Amino acid sequence: MKSLEAVNEFVIKFANVNGTGSASANNLFAKALFRMGLPVSPKNIFPSNIQGLPTWYEVRVSEKGYLGRRGGVDIMVSVNPQSMPQDIKEVEPGGYFIYDDTKPLDLRLIRNDVNIIGLPLTRICNEQYDDPRQRQLFKNVIYVGALAALLDMDFAVLTQLVGDQFKGKEKLVLPNIHALELGHQYVKSNLQCPIGITVRASDQVGDKILLDGNTALGLGAIYGGATVAAWYPITPSTSVVDAFEKYAKRLRIDPGTGARNYAIVQAEDELAAMGMVIGASWNGARAFTATSGPGLSLMSEFLGLAYFAEIPTVLFDVQRAGPSTGMPTRTQQSDVLSAAYASHGDTKQVLLFPATPKECFDMGAASFDLAERLQTPIILMTDLDLGMNDNMSEPLHWDDERRYDRGKVLSAEDLDKIERYGRYLDVDGDAICYRTYPGTHPEKGAFFTRGTSRDEYAVYTERGEEYEKNMHRLMAKWETIKEYVPKPEVVRSKQATDTALLYYGTSEESSREAMDYLAEDGIHVNAMRVRAFPFNDEVEAFLHEHERVFVIEQNRDAQLRTLLMAEFELGPDKLKSVLCFDGTPISARNIRKQILMQMPGHNVTPLRRERVVGNGE
């Protein structure tokens, strides 16, 4: 058997039982590699369950800087007998299967093309600890120590990290270091180490940080000046408001009075959450909510009202797979269409697609400027993969010179200078009209907010011409919006090509990696990352420039492709789909495979749409 050999370039996956504290140990492992200067991309694949079901944690380590899922597993750390049969099958030929050999391995599971390494985790724990909870917790730390020896890691990095992580809880430092040593020692004295895959310190991390997108969004809301947050708990969006609250408690307390310069209301449901955001924004505060698919559905009516009544609204949608009894803890990009055209009547909503934590922070803060400038809902579309996993990211930055763009709002003095105020009167020709906040002026500027049954002066009317005129103005505003939303990013191939990739959000990293694989296959492609809807003119030009464009996305129905076809009236020939919707992040190998199958001259018949099965590899 040929064993896999690699330095600083591999995929390791941990199979654990949910609720046993494994995530923090696995995170310790990933963070240690990060501190050694290695780009890492940890992904927590967890069930909708508090305790007992299988859970996985996959870490991509790549000195080359690939941060997406590659596909395949080189090292499996199997700590959950329940999922063992499936886990051992996933290991690449020549890879490593590490398991708890306190109990012997079921002979039927043994593979001859995989290195099988036993660690007596349960036995060590039972010898060392009396308390069952300690036995469970430290088992995880012990295998991290063991991995340090197997992979030839710098042990000091681990011990220092433990010291940092338990700052303020010093009592926990020594027991954790002891557990790490137990694993390390066992391997050193009983097993052949290191294995074929090793790590060594590198310098590929620079000043980057390791942060989850939801925390970045919460911080973005703090920096963006949000004062009102209304929400209803739903995975995977809950930690957005948690982060907002955590930082607000530190950074938003009035120094003089101790009072809070923010209000967080846990609403009775998502309808109410959205209503609160609209009420607060109508009244001149910056407000936001965070939700996921089912919540987005519930917010739909209000999103229509905000669109028609032109009320700034900020919504962070952390997408997940399907319904509440679908795979609520798995990732997808499957709310694109329902968000883009959310609500009744003719509505079009502005979407932002961040791809990194830094972009979550930047776009999160910018959402408030955009919402107020454009007077319409801004729906930021992130997903579970970006939101809940630690992602390596450029550091966050705030320009202290920057001022909030509060949009077109009239003060009492402004109103005094105006003959007659019209809330929906397009005076500047950009189809964006002037707002007034309640309470501004004793005599002028008050109006009755309603959907569309009003004229430019907000006076009640049901005349069809007024309705039409208003709808035309909203369409003209849509054109204005294109100038404000973030522009796409383009990557050009060194060789001229008529083929391109188009992707958004978390499909970026795997797509970029797939581009390199395709280049090795002799297929050169340009690429565009779309960052917003409405699509800017650059997107249209890019599509016209290419013969075929592969639209890469993480849903079944090719939702962004549908949006492109609808907005640009393009036929299906030009736009091909690369899809993954099994709930795991799309992998580079999967993308490559689907593209190869659809390239002209390829001898495999392309899969028909309905048969393209998301392949997590």
Next chain:
Amino acid sequence: MSYQVPKFRHPELPRNELGYTRADYEGSISTLCAGCGHDSISGSIVRACHELSLEPHKIAKLSGIGCSSKSPTYFLGKSHGFNSVHGRMPSVVTGAAMANRDLLYLGVSGDGDTASIGMGQFTHAIRRNLNMVYIVMNNGCYGLTKGQDSATADEGSASKKGDPNPFGAIDLPGLALQLGATFVARSFSGDKEQLVPLIKAAMSHRGFALIDVVSPCVTFNNNTASTKSYEFVREHAAATGTVDFVPMREEITTSYPPGQSQEVTMHDGSVLHLHKLSEELDPFCRSSAMMALERYRSSGQILTGLIYMDKDSRDLHEVLETSRRPLNTLAEEDLCPGDKVLQNINASLR
């Protein structure tokens, strides 16, 4: 069609402390059916605000959907208003109130808007003790969709269509009491003498103030078999007592014989006089209020007046400990921690 109120007014109309006449508190001409109870309630709102010398632009009026929810167009033309979506006005008010605690929030809803589609939001606004006045214009039917029974229609009551309602009614004051509401009143659109002081008291209350106003729908539910008709309500209303409201700045001139009257100082300094109180009700005791409501209900009468009030109510802002300064007045220097703090956060993420 759109209407604007003609601006000409009689110069002799009485002016309040701010120099405003009642006309300054009016809105556009109503497009509701002639005789609709909702219009009388609008009139009482105008009178209460005028008499309280409220600055019209410091009031925000919000509503859901229905004939009742249209009525904010017909009063307080100088106030910002918001005709939101069906049953969801409470959430919009919650957000608005969080943004600016210094305005007076007047919510207007119907029985369909509140007791059916909006039941969830109604109950949670009560539970949070949101600082607002919540007026239900209660006609026992869905006026705007042409007269279907609502959830407040009494069992056996029949609208113009004629079929007796087979379901029991949801009693909004009873429900509000049970949910911990801090101000609960009921009145009748046709009884301005009772309704105006109740609205004033509600506006001075800190916390959630519910006034359930029986308001006949002349077009669909004012027939003899209806228990929400003018005639039925006039015959079956029983008042808890009389309420007089004396704003903070006014001298108290009326006096009542001792024993029959109670005085309450509201948190804004105004004074509420309750007199000729029914002996069966202590309006400061929740269980007494609940029992009185039930007693009258079972004897087929409609108890009106101030039913319950909690004098020490704490509103949502107090619970959340939000800043005294309205959140919508805070600027970058209050809100944005700056790059230095962010660089420390970056450092903790390496």
